[in-house]
Structure formats: structure tokens, C-alpha cells
Amino acid sequence: MNSTTVSENSVSENRVEPIGYVALLVMLLVAMMAALLASIAIGYAPLDIVAAARDVFHGNDTLSALVLVQLRLPRAVLGALVGFSLGITGAAMQGLLRNPLAEPGITGVTSAASLGAVVVFYFGLAGILPLALPLGGIAGAGLSTLLLYGVAGSGASTMTLILAGVAINSFFGALTTLALNLSPNPYAVSEIIFWLLGSLSDRSLQYVWLVAPMMLAGWLLLLMTGPALDGLSLGEDTATSLGFNLARIRLLLIAGTALAVGSAVAATGSIAFIGLVVPHLLRPLVGHRPSRLLLVSGLGGATLTLLADIIVRLLPVRPELKLGVVTALIGAPFLFHLIWRLRREDR
């Protein structure tokens, strides 16, 4: 894949990074925490957070305590976790493929996790076991990862991985539409379609406990690849000469993506564009260094996801818009902007 032209033309910076790395991390962390608090504070009913927190602390089962623990907190924390996962994985995939248009789903994990959840809907398991949906999604993500490795082989080149990812995406996408086609029940169809649109609403703390450890493990694996992603900026031969075993790096990235994005999709459905847009927006602020983009994109992804979810609740549209719809509506104009910038710089 020759991404050099795209990546070089897509930026026109000729300046030192405007802000230090640590300062940027702190700023994004503060922004994420502010968005997290706002996400907890903003909802359909007014909530005195301090009083609710006091009730929770004292073990009082008041309505506000229940709203805080059962509704607001899981929604906000899950939003941050999912956004972080999408952001960091997008940055990692763009670094691996050296292409600013790569996104977390490129290995097929998103469509596979979606299919896993769809199967749960199809067989009516969601009503039997509360965690059947995320577990189905995780199973789908795991299956796609095994399939990716089975198809591409352990020593696969990046190009082979991309092709295998395209094939897996097509295959699992086809199975999802097959499930919709064969579904005998129109309610199940609408349930599946709405779930696929992606949302953070009505997720319990159990979801958080289920996916958080997998996401953390995924983030760690992705962070371990940072120096190698820097080396890959100079091509695969140079990265290898710098001491990186690229087969191992690809394995870490695929496993990290499967854990982080697989569990994100399993918990919330597919939330578009965060993994594509956030690394692209923040890359100039870290001097285009792929290793530094990882944490920064994670924090940026968490913040943007939380803000989008706040918008969902502030919009006077009921029933509320799905989060994936809002992120797509924000993300698509960004792509138009990117095309416009590329055209301007090509002149």
C-alpha cells in the first residue's frame, strides 16, 4: 500500500508541535474528565449528583442514587471506555498501515462482533441472559481474529492482513444481512437494526465490569507497539532493521484491536468515525509521531464519544437518536473537509 502520497499531502504543517506531549495528555485528560462529569450530570431528569453520590456512599436506595448508579454512571463510563478503545485502535491501525484513512474495523472485528450480537438477537438469547449480547459480540470478535490468523497466517504481510480483513468484513456482513433476511419476526429485525446503529443507553454496570478488563488488556497490547509504529514510519525494512519483529507487532495489534474494539462493539454496537476522525485530528499536535498518538487518541476518542452522547440527550428528538448516527453525522462532514483539503493541497 502506498500511503505516502496521501499522508504527506493531507497535512501542510511546517511547524514545531504547538504544545508539549505531557501538557497535551493532561489537557485531554482534563477534557475527558469534564465530559465524563457532564455526561453524568446531563440526562432526561434533573439529578443532584452530590446528593446522589452521598446516598450511594451511605447505602441509601433513593431514586437519585439508583439513577446515578444504574443509568448515568454506566452510560458515562462505558462511553469513555468505548471512545478510548476506538481512538487508540484507530491510531494504532493508521500507524500500522501508514494510512490516515485506516480505521479500527479494518481487520473485520467490528462486523464480526456485530454478527455475534445479531446471532444472540436472532435466537432470542438476549431476553434469557442479560449479558448474552456483549458475550455474543466478544465471541464474534474472537472468531474473526482466529479466522484472520487462519486465513492470513502468522507471518502475514500487512497487505495480506488488509485483504483478509476485507474478506472477513464481507463475510460477516453477509451473514448479518442473511440473519435479517431470514428473521421471521419483524420486531427482531428492528431490534437488530437499532442495536447495530450503536448506543450507550440502557447499559448496566455489569456491561462495564465485563468489557473493561478486556479493553484495558487491549490498550496495553496496543501501547506496547508504539515504538514499532514509529519505526514503521520509515517503512517495513527500516522498522525491521531497528530491531522490531513485525510479525509479532502485527499479532499484538490484531489481538489488541480484537480485545478493545471487539468488546466495545459487543457492548454498544458499532459507533462510526471516532476511530478514523480522532487520530487524524490530533496527529499534528503530537508531531505526527505514531507512538505518541496512541494515548492521545484514546483520550480524544473518549472525550468525543462522551460529547456526542451528551448531544444525543440534549437534542429534542424522541426516541433519542442512536449514538452511532450522531457520530456518523459528525464524521461524514469531516471526510468532506479532508477531501477539500487534499484537493487544495494538490493544486
Added chain:
Amino acid sequence: MKLEARNIAVSFGQAAVLRRVDLTVASGEMVGLIGPNGSGKTTLLRVLANLRAPDGGSVTLDKRDLAAVGERELSKKIAYLAQGGDVHWPMRVEALVGLGRLPHRRAFRDQTGSDIAAIERAMNAADVVSLRDRTMTHLSGGERMRVLLARALAVEAALLLADEPVAALDPLHQLRVMEVLRDVARGGTGVIVVLHDLSLAARFCDRLVLIGDGEIIAEGRPADVLTPAHLARAYGVDIVCGVSEGLPFYLPRSVRPSREGTP
């Protein structure tokens, strides 16, 4: 330090790219690898850098097999400057040169004082200090190559393998890059450089290895390798050789009859 390749054979499918090739480079020596396009120079350099395993033969570093040395240790001992100079993100020059320190970095650690000192030495050696805050997209081809050379120098490896570092450069930048490589070799680094410019090869290299059709045609001092007969056999052209103001030059005069009509 001594890098030795013995009996190297490489095939791509049915096509043999290298056959029974021997090559040695020691510290402080500058070896030029010359030969026509497609003769296997880059493949040989990749084998020497342990970027691909040979189908036959062995490569040793101070008599240890490359595979036994280990990726991490090898990356500190052999620096590789790839052909073409791909840079996929428009990083600042200083950050890009700093990538040469990756073999020395520990996991989750930033650059140390010795890394920063090595980066400064490399930027000084390649004369790119003034470009420090520029991004790669805003440099000329010659400046880009000097920055990439600085990146390779920042490894501070005992051996430097450079694949066509002066291709597509103007005469000024060709001379500057070759002077840097010669200075590096005089400083004790073993250098193998792939070249197409025979005059530069003759002038700057201590020893030349001429490859044609996957085999070594001649090896030795430049004057002994760059004979009309050797060059005619390797390149299929008659070459005018001469010396002007003490500097050797080689100019292609005509395609030899046996090569007429070949693509």
C-alpha cells in the same frame, strides 16, 4: 567488527537472483556494491542486514550467525538505509533522526541524555542541524536523503548498509552524502554502499564488488574492478574510462552489439 557473507544464494520462485556470492566488510572500510539494475544488489544488502534469510549460504557477524545474534543486538550493530527513502508521516527532522535511537530505547521510556547526544552527533555529521525544526515534506530530495542518512547514523552502529543513497540527487548532494559516508568509514564504521555512479564509486570506496546476473564478476580495488572488460560484461556497454585532475571518471559510450535490442 566483521560482517561476512559466504556462498549466498537467493531465488524468487524459479529465478535465481544471487548465486554463490561472498562479501565481507570490516570496521573502517567503505565497500561499494555496484552492478546493473536487477543484478541482486538490494537483495544482497537485505540479506546482509538480516531483512531476509538467504536460500543458501550464511552470514556471520564476528563469526556468529546473524540469526543467533538476535534482533535487538543486531539492530544496534547494523544500521540500514533503505532505498527510496519512504517517510510516511511528516515528522520534524529532529524527531525523525531520533528514530535511529529506537534500538537503544527501553520499553515505555523516553530518550535519555546519551540518545540526545547521539542525535546531535548524527545531525552534525550529516549537516542537517539547520533543518532540525523543518518537516520532511518541506525538504528537497537532497536534504531528505541527508536527514535519512542522519537517522541511520544516529543508530551509532558498527556497520552501515546504504542502498543507493545518492540516486536521484544532484551533483552537490551526491558529493555531500558520499563525503559523509567516507567520513563515517574513516571514523571506524564499516560501510557498504550500493551505487550506480561508477565515478563516485571509484573515488570514494576502498573496495568495490561488481555484481552481474546474481554473481560476483570482480572484487577488489576500484582500479582493478572498473576495467572495460568487467564493465562490458556486467553492464553490456562500452565505457570510456579516464582520469581528470587526479579523479577517475567512467562514461557509457555505446551499447555493445550483444545487448542491442534488449529492453
